[in-house]
Amino acid sequence: MKTERFEFPGALGHNLAGRLDLPEDGKVIDYVVFAHGFTIGKNFKPLQTIAKALVDEGYGMLRFDFTGLGGSGGDFSDTNFSTNVQEIEAAAAYLAENYEAPGILVGHSFGGTAALKAAENLPSVTAIATIGSPCSTTHIVHNFGDKLEEIIESGQAEVMLAGRPFIIKDQFLDDIKKHDIAEGVGDLDRALLIFHSPQDRVVLIDNASHLFRFAKHPKSFVSLDGADHLLLKDECDADYVGRVLAAWAPRYDRGSPDRTPTKAR
Numbered sequence: 660m661k662t663e664r665f666e667f668p669g670a671l672g673h674n675l676a677g678r679l680d681l682p683e684d685g686k687v688i689d690y691v692v693f694a695h696g697f698t699i700g701k702n703f704k705p706l707q708t709i710a711k712a713l714v715d716e717g718y719g720m721l722r723f724d725f726t727g728l729g730g731s732g733g734d735f736s737d738t739n740f741s742t743n744v745q746e747i748e749a750a751a752a753y754l755a756e757n758y759e760a761p762g763i764l765v766g767h768s769f770g771g772t773a774a775l776k777a778a779e780n781l782p783s784v785t786a787i788a789t790i791g792s793p794c795s796t797t798h799i800v801h802n803f804g805d806k807l808e809e810i811i812e813s814g815q816a817e818v819m820l821a822g823r824p825f826i827i828k829d830q831f832l833d834d835i836k837k838h839d840i841a842e843g844v845g846d847l848d849r850a851l852l853i854f855h856s857p858q859d860r861v862v863l864i865d866n867a868s869h870l871f872r873f874a875k876h877p878k879s880f881v882s883l884d885g886a887d888h889l890l891l892k893d894e895c896d897a898d899y900v901g902r903v904l905a906a907w908a909p910r911y912d913r914g915s916p917d918r919t920p921t922k923a924r
Contacts, residue, residue: 661680662678662679662680664678665753667749667750669733669746670746670749671738675723675732675750677701677721677722677723678721679719687719687758688908688912689762689908690721690761690763691761691762692751692754692763693766693770694743694747694774695724696770696889697770697799698825700728705896708898708901709900711901712905713905721753725743726746736826737828737830739834740772740773740776741834743770747764747766747773748780751764751783751784755783760781760783765788766787766788766790767792768790769799771790779847785911785913787849787852789851789854790883791856791862791883792866792867793840793862798866800832800835803818806818806827810829815827844874847875852881852904852907853870853880855883856882856885857882859886859888861888867880879907881903883896
């Protein structure tokens with residue numbers, strides 16, 4: 660596997676850290692943008708496992724850190740759902756300018772929800788896959804627990820997310836109210852693959868049912884029975900997601916094994 664690291668401008672003007680993994684033989688079937696979950700980052704091990712499975716099958720995989728996370732600049736507290744969507748679009752624009760516009764979007768958790776929204780403005784995308792993703796932007800609020808009132812009254816609060824402290828501002832709460840994901844999914848007109856675990860305690864399985872009900876065909880659902888939300892309980896879970904994605908993608912990708920990842924000039 661070949662890897663290229665680079666930076667590109669994010670929604671708030673800061674550079675985002677990107678990584679593009681390419682097949683060793685240089686032949687790319689299609690390009691994929693992977694959007695990570697809330698506060699996680701592009702180097703999260705299960706995401707690496709999923710990316711490798713797709714790259715091994717001939718796909719070019721772009722992963723990046725949203726503003727304020729991982730190797731990207733900026734302040735996470737200034738971000739929101741809208742900026743996440745814009746940064747997925749920015750990642751797609753980087754591919755379009757330097758390689759080729761992506762045909763597939765994949766997103767984990769909140770990143771999958773943002774990918775569904777971003778696809779509305781990305782005509783090159785023919786297929787989207789979500790992994791443990793909420794059906795509503797407001798779902799994320801339950802992660803703020805008893806800090807929600809402080810955010811509303813004081814304008815911001817420190818919230819523990821995945822064992823780390825993050826500042827959440829009231830602008831984040833204001834932004835998530837502006838989006839209707841169900842309506843967008845109904846009008847998506849793209850192939851959709853939904854992965855979700857019935858045992859997910861962070862984003863309950865009802866979210867997958869809701870997305871599936873509103874989406875039009877072609878749509879598919881894969882149960883990640885026994886898996887946790889982060890796909891950390893068993894390393895086989897992320898591998899399974901990657902292999903299923905690699906088997907599903909060829910039905911909807913736009914590519915050919917003869918395509919090479921030469922930069923556009």
